Amino acid sequence: MICSVVVLAALSGCAASSDSDIDSESSSGDPGTGAGPGIDDIGGATGGELGGDFTPGATPGGEEVDCGRQNFDVERKPASILLVLDRSASMLDDPSGDDGTPSKWDIVVPALQEVITATNASASWGLKVFPQGHRTGSCSAESFPSDILIPIAMNNASTVNAAISSTEAEGDGTPTGDAIDTAVEYLKTIQNDDPKYILLATDGDPSCPKSDADEFAVQAITNAAAAGFHTFVVGIASSASKIEALNDLAVAGLEPRQDPDPLAPRFYLASTKDQLVTSLQTIAGQVSTCLFPLSAPPPNPDHVGVFVGEQAVKKDTTGADGWNYTGPDMRTIKLYGSACDQVASSGAGSVKVIFGCKDDPIY
Structure with a gap:
């Protein structure tokens, strides 16, 4: 059974920019194409490689930033x-x-x-x-x-x-x-x-x-x-x-x-x-595995959220009950324990991964 994981990537490394900064750095007016950090700066991946359209985001204070949320589907590793x-x-x-x-x-x-x-x-x-x-x-x-x-x-x-x-x-x-x-x-x-x-x-x-x-x-x-x-x-x-x-x-x-x-x-x-x-x-x-490959490594590896349905899954480097990266390249995550059991019973389509910007709340 192949299932999809919806990964919501709020790309990090994204300093807040003023309107004048954006105007001076991007003649197109597209905040995703300015000289500041954007989707092309994440692990060498382009927006096309990650899939979907790049959209602007905002800090918790409401300031516009040069990064945003990126939605894309990945398949469970067989x-x-x-x-x-x-x-x-x-x-x-x-x-x-x-x-x-x-x-x-x-x-x-x-x-x-x-x-x-x-x-x-x-x-x-x-x-x-x-x-x-x-x-x-x-x-x-x-x-x-x-x-x-x-x-x-x-x-x-x-x-x-x-x-x-x-x-x-x-x-x-x-x-x-x-x-x-x-x-x-x-x-x-x-x-x-x-x-x-x-x-x-x-x-x-x-x-x-x-x-x-x-x-x-x-x-x-x-x-x-x-x-x-x-x-x-x-x-x-x-x-x-x-x-x-x-x-x-x-x-x-x-x-x-x-x-x-x-x-x-x-x-x-x-x-x-x-x-x-x-x-x-x-x-x-x-x-059936609880392995989920990512199209690119997270921009902020310590600020990643994983959810099964609405239930948050905490990172667990012991591999007992939670999630962790499978290797130093951070391109695959694995669920363990009750989280993996829940995915097996409810389907991998219930899994959501969030790549958070440094100051964005994810849990």
């Missing part, structure tokens, strides 16, 4: 999700493990494509499939995953879905650990502050390497979490051993399915298409 999709031949079995219909592949593919399309604007998707090749032999070197099929990108749903449609479940073996290791190496190359996740869709037991495949896969997902990439696990299990394997992977990924029943599966269920769609929608909701 999460990055790398789908790691199991295409082993066992995905052609039905959920009971027999050669029936619909197959696990027939359940997983349309559900994935439906949710990827629905979240195209709120998530940047990429795709990794495993194992690779056809009739290469179970756990052969040729079947080990070695590349990313579709790199993560914004508005990538049609590309990812086309690649899924052209993929067939005909691989030998299930090298889950190798696939996750490859995913992590790829995610490390993406140099931005977008939150990044792995979505593992599989039907159960890893099988490569043959000696300790389960432990190897769990360790790979543990290492991914340690590197900052949590893993959501969605799966179709047809036996107790497969349920146990999927549970272990889900717990290691640090994003297990929440259920008050301690005996319930910890992975997200995919026994039917509708069930999988529900699971994937839950995951998409959990990864």
Whole structure:
């Protein structure tokens, strides 16, 4: 779900000017084009880059100033999700493990494509499939995953879905650990502050390497979490051993399915298409970010107000409950705690950010 943030920027660095000052410094009479500080002086951005029309403002005392209020919309920063999709031949079995219909592949593919399309604007998707090749032999070197099929990108749903449609479940073996290791190496190359996740869709037991495949896969997902990439696990299990394997992977990924029943599966269920769609929608909701990029850094970083609806959100550098900049460039803010929860429930359109001039009240 893409939402907009209305940013009201009362641009600072704006000394009060008399009428004579304005007349002498701007032949056009436009207070935004005089020699004094104006919108072009803010972080190198022009009025066109920020969007909207520049309008004059006033100090609390009523004096005209060379800056004013600027309204523009920005979009919530999307999460990055790398789908790691199991295409082993066992995905052609039905959920009971027999050669029936619909197959696990027939359940997983349309559900994935439906949710990827629905979240195209709120998530940047990429795709990794495993194992690779056809009739290469179970756990052969040729079947080990070695590349990313579709790199993560914004508005990538049609590309990812086309690649899924052209993929067939005909691989030998299930090298889950190798696939996750490859995913992590790829995610490390993406140099931005977008939150990044792995979505593992599989039907159960890893099988490569043959000696300790389960432990190897769990360790790979543990290492991914340690590197900052949590893993959501969605799966179709047809036996107790497969349920146990999927549970272990889900717990290691640090994003297990929440259920008050301690005996319930910890992975997200995919026994039917509708069930999988529900699971994937839950995951998409959990990864929705509370990150909001700004077109330019605030002219006065210590005089910024953030509101969710009419409720003021205070700056909190601890990241517990409030808002803060995500980096020294001050081009993205993040909401934490109850403020983020409120945005998730009410929509990001309820968020308002004010860039205040030095002496303007913002709260």
